Amino acid sequence: MQRVKNMAYATAGVQMVPGIEMNVRSHVFIPDAEAGCDQARSYYRAESTVERKKEWTLPRNVARMFIVALIVVLGAVVLFKCVQRNALANTYAQTRTSIDSVEQSILEQKEELAQARDINRIRYLASNEYQMVSAVSVESIPVTAPDTRPANSNTLGQAASSPLAGGHGIITGSR
Numbered sequence: 001m002q003r004v005k006n007m008a009y010a011t012a013g014v015q016m017v018p019g020i021e022m023n024v025r026s027h028v029f030i031p032d033a034e035a036g037c038d039q040a041r042s043y044y045r046a047e048s049t050v051e052r053k054k055e056w057t058l059p060r061n062v063a064r065m066f067i068v069a070l071i072v073v074l075g076a077v078v079l080f081k082c083v084q085r086n087a088l089a090n091t092y093a094q095t096r097t098s099i100d101s102v103e104q105s106i107l108e109q110k111e112e113l114a115q116a117r118d119i120n121r122i123r124y125l126a127s128n129e130y131q132m133v134s135a136v137s138v139e140s141i142p143v144t145a146p147d148t149r150p151a152n153s154n155t156l157g158q159a160a161s162s163p164l165a166g167g168h169g170i171i172t173g174s175r
Contacts, residue, residue, distance in 0.1 A: 058066075115121060126132040
C-alpha cells in the first residue's frame, strides 16, 4: 500500500466508478489469518471530522404496519369490486331472463294473431258462430237515411262530391 502525501489513507487498486462517496467505519481490523500473511497488521482510523448527512429513515415496525395496512386496503377494494361484479352479473342474468320471457310472449302473440287473421278461420267463425251469410249470394237493397251530422264550413267542398251531399246517405244491406 502506498501512502499519498495529502490523503489520510493509502490507495490500493483502481476505483471502478469514480466520484462515488464511501462510508468508512471508524476502525478497520483484518485478522492476520484472513490477510494471508504472517506479519502483524496495523490499524487505520478515520478522522472524526467527516460529517454525515442526516437521512430520514422510517422505523421497521412503522414500515411493516404501513405495508400491512396497504395490503388490507387493497384487499378490501378488490373484495368490494368482486361483490359489485357479482351483483352486476346477477342483475344482467335477471334482465336477460326477463327479455327472453318477453320475446317468448311476443312469439306466442304473433302466432295467435296469425291464426286470428287466417281468412278460412274468419269465414268459419262468421258462418257458424255468428250465422253470417256471404254478401255475394244475397241481393242488396239500397236504404236512404237523413244525415245527422251538423254542416261544417270546412267540409262543404268535400260534401258536394260525397254521396251524402244532399243530406241523405245511402246504406246497403241484405235481408
